[in-house]
Amino acid sequence: MINTDTIVALATPSGAGAIAVIRLSGEDAIHIASKFFKSVSGKLLEKQKTHTVHLGHIVDDKRLIDEVLLSIFNNPNSYTGEHVVEISCHGSLYIQQEIIQLFLRNGCRMANAGEFTLRAFLNGKLDLSQAEAVADLISSDNEASHQIAMQQMRGGFSSEIAKLREELLNFASLIELELDFAEEDVEFADRTQFKNLVERITFVLKRLIDSFAVGNVIKSGIPIAIVGEPNVGKSTLLNALLNEDRAIVSEIAGTTRDTIEDEISIGGIGFRFIDTAGIRDTKDVVESIGIKKTFEKIEQSQVAIYLFDALKSIESLQQVKIEIEKIKNKYPQKPLLIIANKIDKLNKTQLKILRAEISEVKLLSAKSGLGVEALTDSLLNLINTGALRNNETIVTNSRHYDALLKALEEIQKVKYGLDSGLSGDLMAIDIRQALYHFGEITGEITNDDLLGNIFANFCIGK
Template identity: 80%
Template sequence: MVNNDTIIALATPSGAGAIAVLRVSGKLAITISAKLFKSVHAKCLTEQKTHTIHLGHIVDGERTLDEVLVSVFRDPQSYTGEDVVEISCHGSPYIQQEILQLFLRNGCRMANAGEFTLRAFLNGKLDLSQAEAVADLIASDNEASHQIAMQQMRGGFSSEIAKLREELLNFASLIELELDFAEEDVEFADRTQFKELIDRITFVLKRLIDSFAVGNVIKNGIPVAIVGEPNVGKSTLLNALLNEERAIVSDIAGTTRDTIEDEISIGGIGFRFIDTAGIRETKDVVESIGIQKTFEKIAQSQVVVYLFDAEAVFAKKASLEGIKVEIEKIKNKYPQKPLVVIANKVDQINAAELQQLKAELPNMELLSAKTGKGVEELKLILTNFVNTGALRNNETIVTNSRHYDALIKGLEEIQKVKYGLESGLSGDLMAIDIRQALHYFGEITGQVTNDELLGNIFANFCIGK
């Protein structure tokens, strides 16, 4: 699947910038670079030590392309485990392409997506789960997803799985040994210790599987639907949360005729707020489509925020009973979703009216999206819906669906082994289930791989990483 040739790619985003970095990796990386690099101190790159930086120019014959800094990393003390050269040039797209094309003409090949990290995996610099964490780290856009990716890249998850796999492998070896001495009827594997190990593995696997529910929403952001009657201030609340005029605000009911989405980080967690068209009966065809989309977005959300206009209630422009009906409608249709009921525009009602509202809807939150009152309290409520205790305790959290699937299948095999132990199943049958469990554990860390699996994983990487 992987060639041993020398590859090159732009390691920084394409487009203009102050600097750009091109990465070269392979057995001829230093040799090719030395041919095209002219040091200001007349150094030859092939003679330089690893982890050194050199100032000079990239030249194409008599033509100087740019003044650059060249970093040298020698095999095996590099990211890929091969000789690596990184060229820091000026960030002109023209310069980037000229240098790239020059190296391609002199023996390099354009790297495939994720090929540098793939080579790091194949050369034993990273295991497979750590390699996947590299992509997650690049994609992280909030504190929580960054923290999870860093923990996995340091090997927290893979080391936990590898330890369990090693212990299970030791017992599997003893059971396999028993099969060789079946006629003597001896036991090399202590069944009591084996049961304790199976129980421990079961506990760890269930904890990791349960963590996926939290890890998945942290990684992808938590969708929050802001719903309610038209013109109650949903767009104003979205703008207050985002600190910008993202949604159009007017006094005309039904201004928001489509969903508007934006993301912010609250307490290190990414939230994706969805401002939807209001829920009401209407003959307007366009607005009806928007209302239909509202229910679709509620179904897709993790949290629902229902907003109503407190001022309109006492101005007889809105029915408190109607609001209660809408709230119950959402509760009945989506009973598992956390629902936050918020009275907006509370700065426009008096103390007596406020007390009446509290009596009618005791669990509601108070807000003035226009003045910002209650916005910070809402942010705190939203973060409390996310179980971040595992993050604070630095526990392993699973965010990768491939890992989740392997853990589920591994647990199924372990439960078969447990049943075999409790029912006195013969060692040869238990050994089949143990080997299958070991297979799924190995898939996570990369001890068990195939070209199709690696192709699927690394195809999702950016080129240059």
């Protein structure tokens, strides 16, 4: 599957800008670039050292296209493991296209999506999980997702898997050796040590599998549904959290007819807040559709915030408690934060009553901002960020998650075989399957269809 032809693509986002970077990779990358690059110092490009930068001009025959900085990276010490040239030119769309078209006419091919990183993987510069982390790093939009992608790209996850795979492979070799001497009834693999290894692998696999719940929401952003009756301040709270007037606020009940979503970063973690239509009985067809969507959004959210008007509800707190119980019963597994809004309008006696009636209530004034910071702290506490703070490996990729589940299933079969004294030939089958699923993660075992699916999601130029 390794292509040796030379590819070219824009490595910076498409569109006009101050500068653009055009990347070439392949056996003839430096040779092709040298035909059209004229150094201001008169140096010959093909005789220059790797990892050097040169000032010059891109010239098509006698036509000057642009003044550029050109960087050289000789194989194997480059991102792709091939000869790589990167040209930093002015960011005019016309200049970008002229340079790319010039190389396409003279021995280069347009790179496919993710082909530079695919070549890095095929040439052994990255394993498959590290290559996938490159895409995650590019798409990271908050501190937490960036941290996870960086840790994985630097090999934290793959090195942990590789170590387990190597130890399991060593025992697998001993088990296979026993099969060759089956008639002599000898044991090369110490069953006690093997059992300890299987238990340790089981522990690590379960920890990695459990981390996916946290990793997935960090990567995708944690959806938070803000629900409650009309005109209790849901839109005002959304605006206070976002620190901008994102939602329309009015005294008229039922102003929000549809869900409004926006995302912010709190403590380095992305939260996607969803302002929903007020829940009430209504004959308004449009508002009814909005209320139906509210329940759909609660279903899809990771956390729900139930907001009520503290002043209006102080005389009818029993009704508030009934509404809270309805949501808890409908979504028993979903964390629910109960927020009393407009507390700045209550006196001390009313506040005391409120706290006594609803012990878990959090007090807030969305209009003045009072209690908003405490709310964001509560949201962070709902997310298990301990692994993130301790720089532990966190799984965010569903392909890895699936392979880990399958590997755990096979390891548990091996454990059962050890406990029940199963013969080595039968255990060897399960061990081979576990090794296969470990190899799927790092790319030691792969196929063209899998690689095509993974790298098709990359941007052109990466």
